[in-house]
Amino acid sequence: MRLLVVEDEDLLRARLVKALEDQSFVVDSASNGKTALFHATEYGYDAAIIDLGLPELDGISLIKTIRARGLLFPILILTARDNWTDKVAGLDAGADDYVVKPFQTEEIRARLNALLRRAAGFAKPTLEFAHLSLDTTAKKLRVADKDVELTAFEYKVLEYLMLHPGKVVSKTELTEHLYEQDHDRDSNVLEVFIRRLRQKLDPDETLKPIDTIRGQGYRFNVPAKGR
Amino acid sequence: MFPPRAADARYSMRRRLLLAFGMLLVVFLGVAGYVLDRAFKQSVAAAVAERLQLQVYALVGVAEPERGGFFVPDLEEARFSQIDSGLYGFIYDAAGRELWRSASALNLVADTAGLADMQQLPGQTTYGELAIEQDVLAWAAYRTYWQSLDETFFFVVLETNAPSVAEIVAFRTNLYVWFGALTVLLSIAQYLLLRWGLQPLQQLAREVSAIETGAQNELQRHYPEELEGVTQNLNLLIKSERERQNRFRTTLGDLAHSLKTPLAVLSTALQEAQGAAALSEDQRQDMHEQLQRMDQIVSYQLKRAVKGSQLPMARPVSVLPLIEKLAAALQKVYRDKQMQVELRCAAGVQFFGEESDLLEVAGNLLDNAFKYGHRRVRVTATQQGKALLLTIDDDGPGVAANDRHFVLQRGARADTAKSGQGIGLAVVVEIVSAYGGATDIQTSEWGGAAVSVRFG
Numbered sequence: 001m002r003l004l005v006v007e008d009e010d011l012l013r014a015r016l017v018k019a020l021e022d023q024s025f026v027v028d029s030a031s032n033g034k035t036a037l038f039h040a041t042e043y044g045y046d047a048a049i050i051d052l053g054l055p056e057l058d059g060i061s062l063i064k065t066i067r068a069r070g071l072l073f074p075i076l077i078l079t080a081r082d083n084w085t086d087k088v089a090g091l092d093a094g095a096d097d098y099v100v101k102p103f104q105t106e107e108i109r110a111r112l113n114a115l116l117r118r119a120a121g122f123a124k125p126t127l128e129f130a131h132l133s134l135d136t137t138a139k140k141l142r143v144a145d146k147d148v149e150l151t152a153f154e155y156k157v158l159e160y161l162m163l164h165p166g167k168v169v170s171k172t173e174l175t176e177h178l179y180e181q182d183h184d185r186d187s188n189v190l191e192v193f194i195r196r197l198r199q200k201l202d203p204d205e206t207l208k209p210i211d212t213i214r215g216q217g218y219r220f221n222v223p224a225k226g227r
Numbered sequence: 228m229f230p231p232r233a234a235d236a237r238y239s240m241r242r243r244l245l246l247a248f249g250m251l252l253v254v255f256l257g258v259a260g261y262v263l264d265r266a267f268k269q270s271v272a273a274a275v276a277e278r279l280q281l282q283v284y285a286l287v288g289v290a291e292p293e294r295g296g297f298f299v300p301d302l303e304e305a306r307f308s309q310i311d312s313g314l315y316g317f318i319y320d321a322a323g324r325e326l327w328r329s330a331s332a333l334n335l336v337a338d339t340a341g342l343a344d345m346q347q348l349p350g351q352t353t354y355g356e357l358a359i360e361q362d363v364l365a366w367a368a369y370r371t372y373w374q375s376l377d378e379t380f381f382f383v384v385l386e387t388n389a390p391s392v393a394e395i396v397a398f399r400t401n402l403y404v405w406f407g408a409l410t411v412l413l414s415i416a417q418y419l420l421l422r423w424g425l426q427p428l429q430q431l432a433r434e435v436s437a438i439e440t441g442a443q444n445e446l447q448r449h450y451p452e453e454l455e456g457v458t459q460n461l462n463l464l465i466k467s468e469r470e471r472q473n474r475f476r477t478t479l480g481d482l483a484h485s486l487k488t489p490l491a492v493l494s495t496a497l498q499e500a501q502g503a504a505a506l507s508e509d510q511r512q513d514m515h516e517q518l519q520r521m522d523q524i525v526s527y528q529l530k531r532a533v534k535g536s537q538l539p540m541a542r543p544v545s546v547l548p549l550i551e552k553l554a555a556a557l558q559k560v561y562r563d564k565q566m567q568v569e570l571r572c573a574a575g576v577q578f579f580g581e582e583s584d585l586l587e588v589a590g591n592l593l594d595n596a597f598k599y600g601h602r603r604v605r606v607t608a609t610q611q612g613k614a615l616l617l618t619i620d621d622d623g624p625g626v627a628a629n630d631r632h633f634v635l636q637r638g639a640r641a642d643t644a645k646s647g648q649g650i651g652l653a654v655v656v657e658i659v660s661a662y663g664g665a666t667d668i669q670t671s672e673w674g675g676a677a678v679s680v681r682f683g
Contacts, residue, residue: 009488015495053484080487081480082526084553084590085583091556098560102491102522105498114563123563 001116001160002177004048005029006036006062007078008055016049019105024139024152025112026180033057040066044073046177047115049108051078052090060093067094074115076108113137120163122224127162129222132201132209134162141200148200153178157193158201161210161220170217194218240428241421248417256406267398271391272365276354279367282384283352286316287369290327292376297327307331313387315364319343321379332385335359342368343381356388363388427451431458438465441543441577476583479529486525494518527650530587531657543577544585546608546615553589554606561597572608578615580682584658585615591651592619592678599623600675614664614683622673631668655680 003025007013010031017027028043030036033054040048048066052059063075077090080101087098096118097111113136117125127134131144139155141148150158156178161169171190194210201209211219282304291298297318306312307329315332319325323340332339337359347353349372357364364385372379427450437443445462497514500506506514547570554568578585589606596604600621607618626634634652655678656666662682671677 009492011492012488012495015492015499019495019498080484080491082483082487083480083530083583084586086480087590088552088556088586091559092552096559096562101487102494102518105495118562 001046001156002026002028002044003112004036004039004043004045004050006031006033006048006054006059007051008032008053009051016105016108020109020112023109024156026178031055033059033062036062037065040071041069044173044176047074047076047112047119049076049078049112050095051080052086053080060089063090063093063095072119074119076111076115078103110137116163120165122163127159128225129162129165129209129220130207130225132207132222134159143201150197150200154193154197154200157190158197161218165220165222165224168213168217168219173217241425244421244425245417248421249414252410252413252417256410260402260406263402264399268395271394275365275386275388275391276367279354279365279384279386280352280369282314282316282386283367283369283382286318286382286384287371290318290382292373295326297380299327299329302329310334313362313389315339315385317342317381317383317385319381319383321345321381323381326380337364337385339366339383339385342366342383343370344368347381349379357385363392365391427454435461441579444542472581479532483525483529487522490518490522490525523650527653527657530650530654543579544582545574546576546578546585546617547572547574549582549586550589550593550606550608553586553593557593557597564597564600565602566597566600567603569603569605571605576608576610576615578682579613580662584662585682588655588658588680589617589619591655592617592680595619595651595678596621596623596676603673605671614681616679616681618677618679620671620673620677621675622671623675625670625674625676626668635666635668652678 003020005013005016005020005027006029007016008031013029013031017029020027028039028045030039034056036048036050036054037057039045050059050062054062057065059077059079063077066075074097075095077087077095077098078101079086079090079098082100090098096115099108099111113125117127117136125135125137127136133142134140135142136159139150141150141155141158157174160174160177174190194212198208198210201207207222209220209222211221213219285302285304286299289300289302291300299316299318301308302316304314306314307316309331311334312331314329315335316327316329317325317332317339318327319340323343323345325340328335337357339357342353342355342357344353347368347370349370352367352369354365354367357366365388366383366385369382370379371382430448431446431450431454434443434446434448438445445465446458450458494515497511497518500511550570550572554570558566558568593604593606596619600623603620603622605618605620607616607620609616635656652666659666659680659682664680664682666681667679669677669679
């Protein structure tokens with residue numbers, strides 16, 4: 001999942017980026033509204049965290065502009081001004097949730113997960129497909145009520161596919177959302193991960209949850225429960 | 228801020244001016260009446276004296292001494308000859324003996340001899356009044372030296388004053404009628420003048436109350452130059468007060484930002500240190516709690532500082548759109564809960580105070596309802612005069628009766644709050660108290676909390 005973090009306080013931004021990267025998010029960051037708007041318009045993000053008190057282009061205007069340009073990814077606002085006037089202004093401008101400073105990084109993570117899941121149309125934190133269930137809070141996969149171990153990257157790939165069920169996801173899209181920009185993007189590596197995932201999800205090869213669409217990408221094809 | 232004082236009728240400017248002008252009118256007309264009355268009486272008395280003097284001279288002119296008495300031929304003045312006519316003539320010698328009396332005085336019983344004053348010098352006339360029975364007579368006594376007889380005589384003429392009394396009475400009646408008419412006329416004129424003169428003040432009062440109700444933002448009309456200074460300063464005051472409040476809020480917001488960002492950095496740093504050997508889990512926990520406390524104290528005290536109060540010049544805020552916006556925002560935040568929000572608020576309900584205060588109170592209460600409620604939230608807003616009543620019901624676990632008193636205690640929670648407890652309700656209580664209102668917690672019809680606040 002690719003995130004955009006917009007925060008003008010360098011120390012806080014650095015720590016937030018690190019904490020989110022530790023949670024296996026791919027994170028871009030910006031220290032002012034203008035750069036953030038450029039990033040948001042140029043790259044596809046799954047979600048953004050935006051501080052309301054920004055230099056050059058303030059957070060509210062940034063959110064309004066992002067929405068005006070038709071970008072629909074969920075936005076979590078950070079605000080030091082713990083008052084309802086600012087919170088309502090932010091939510092009214094197009095943000096989806098808010099976190100008040102100072103915050104716990106777990107809280108940011110939980111709110112982000114909820115936003116990502118909701119954006120994909122899931123009402124509960126556990127994504128359920130037939131006998132597969134992915135707990136986005138604990139980052140755990142269960143197959144037919146048995147825990148299945150996933151590496152951090154396997155989890156990222158599966159979560160991304162599950163959050164876009166039925167949709168063809170290109171390899172480029174996957175690498176953009178799952179890798180750092182300067183990371184070595186070898187599509188063969190991705191194919192290896194997909195193969196391993198298929199084995200873990202469907203050892204008997206009865207369900208075949210991930211289709212390969214030749215020349216286009218992958219598709220998670222199991223109908224969701226409780227969506 | 229001072230409580231508004233009931234207008235005291237004693238201090239009414241119109242009343243004062245009416246009273247002052249009224250008193251002035253009474254004094255002026257009273258003195259004028261007295262002076263006119265006196266002047267008229269004096270002029271009547273002078274006319275009587277002159278007439279008497281002429282009668283005396285006429286008498287002296289025709290009187291001839293004879294045989295120890297006087298012979299007076301028929302006088303031009305016929306009243307001397309008609310009995311009881313009201314005009315009487317007497318002649319006395321130096322010893323006060325009556326030498327002659329006019330035919331008119333034949334019936335007159337009065338001590339007229341006493342009017343001949345032996346001290347009086349010849350050629351002098353004295354005047355006076357003499358009361359007899361029901362009549363008052365004005366008299367003039369003239370002492371003259373008769374050279375041929377080498378003797379002095381007194382010529383006395385008396386005349387009834389009934390005609391002059393009648394004249395004075397007529398004059399007074401006239402005076403009263405005219406002065407009465409004048410009083411009525413001046414009173415009406417004075418009332419109209421006051422109305423006209425005080426009109427700018429009444430207009431000012433109307434405009435100020437329009438500002439109070441929010442119908443207008445400042446004084447707009449033109450005022451006479453005497454009031455122009457006051458109205459301009461009042462406009463400036465209203466404007467600067469609003470600007471000052473805005474500046475104050477912005478400054479406090481900036482302060483919150485600059486205090487909270489370092490707290491956020493510390494907090495994230497502490498989380499990174501989790502599991503590091505440098506800090507034990509207990510130490511980390513302690514630091515975390517202290518950071519949270521600092522954060523809550525900063526939040527609480529800043530909110531306390533920002534809160535407004537029912538300002539006389541506050542613009543009223545429409546409650547419904549504000550609650551709708553808030554509910555929409557919270558629906559977004561708590562989207563998973565799919566809350567049913569029922570708004571019971573008429574379109575005309577208004578809040579007389581700072582919009583941010585209402586938003587803070589409603590925001591905190593509604594946030595709690597969304598947080599603890601399961602499926603349903605109801606917001607009821609009604610207005611009683613200038614007071615706003617806001618009740619928020621939810622179907623959550625509610626607040627235990629024993630805890631209600633504690634959570635509603637003003638200022639009790641901010642410093643003693645355990646970590647994890649919000650300061651939302653404490654802020655609500657604080658803001659509502661600033662408006663002289665009250666906060667109450669009951670059980671809602673769904674068994675959850677029903678929190679009501681009353682502003683003012």
